[in-house]
Amino acid sequence: MNRSLRRSLLVVLAAFAAVAGWAGFTPIHLETREQAFDIPQGTYARRRAGDLVEILPDRIRLTLGLNDVLLIRNHDDVPQTFGPTIMMPGQSFRLPFERAASYQFVCTAHASGQLTIDVEPEPVTPWARIHWRVRAWWESHKK
């Protein structure tokens, strides 16, 4: 292996180590702990008319300590049932989570009527932080 190739390899390795070090040891900070979803006005009417309205994904993933509060805002003209409660028009429901678990909810704003919320533990180890950051980056680029 010639010297310039070895040097390039070392630079790449050093850069990778620096990024991995940053991703593993820098605490994750999000602007808000709320993961917000809006039920737009006319959702009920559109669904009655036969439109396949998707407002919420099948599964919502939350992470303790980062984004562990679910916020649902009902802008529709009719009440909507989200899991544990019924929301009147104009009302919002803010549900904090403190335990990592998978939660199943009934949800009329969802086409299937079911919603799963996976609450994951706070990523505190370097590997967990790297995993969280890589997944967040991947999901944001998938959209």
Added chain:
Amino acid sequence: MTRALLCSLLLAAGFASAAATAQETQLKAGVLTPVMPAPELKLSGSDGQPLSLARFRGKVVLLAFGFSNCGEVCPITLATLAGARRKLGAEAGGVQVVYVTVDPQRDDAAQMRKYLASFDPTFVGGVGTIAQIETAEKSYGISVSRKVYPDGKYTLGHSSSIYIIDRDGGLRAVMPYGHPVDDFVHDLKILLRG
């Protein structure tokens, strides 16, 4: 220099205290905003009196739906609510548990009274005709499913959240099933003092 340091320390202590207070006043339950009046109940109470939420104005009401033959969810919910009242001590007088049946065919006032008394004699059950119970369920978004066995017996699946109604009759918050006693005590103390 010393004065500046002291000011910084006081300021930091102030921020820390404000953050701690915000944490303490935040409910563990899911919060509804803006607060709207809790849908009224027009049922019969297991205590022999008409059951309406207006009867308990001035108290914090924990409202839940279930049935006396429930083998899984209701015993845990009721034991949790009874535990919360015990832990509140003298403050428990400001809390009323109302448990509305989702099984009007089998639960009458006497049955609910006997069932609820095994958890806490102050609990009041809500019973009524099928139509009255359905109205109450609809107004709170309660879903009920029925599973019939080959021998004709049946069991019910039902929404299991606990609705928290403040002293003024506002539907303030909803605690999903499965929260421990301490979460209820935490929220009830906030609402009783607020």
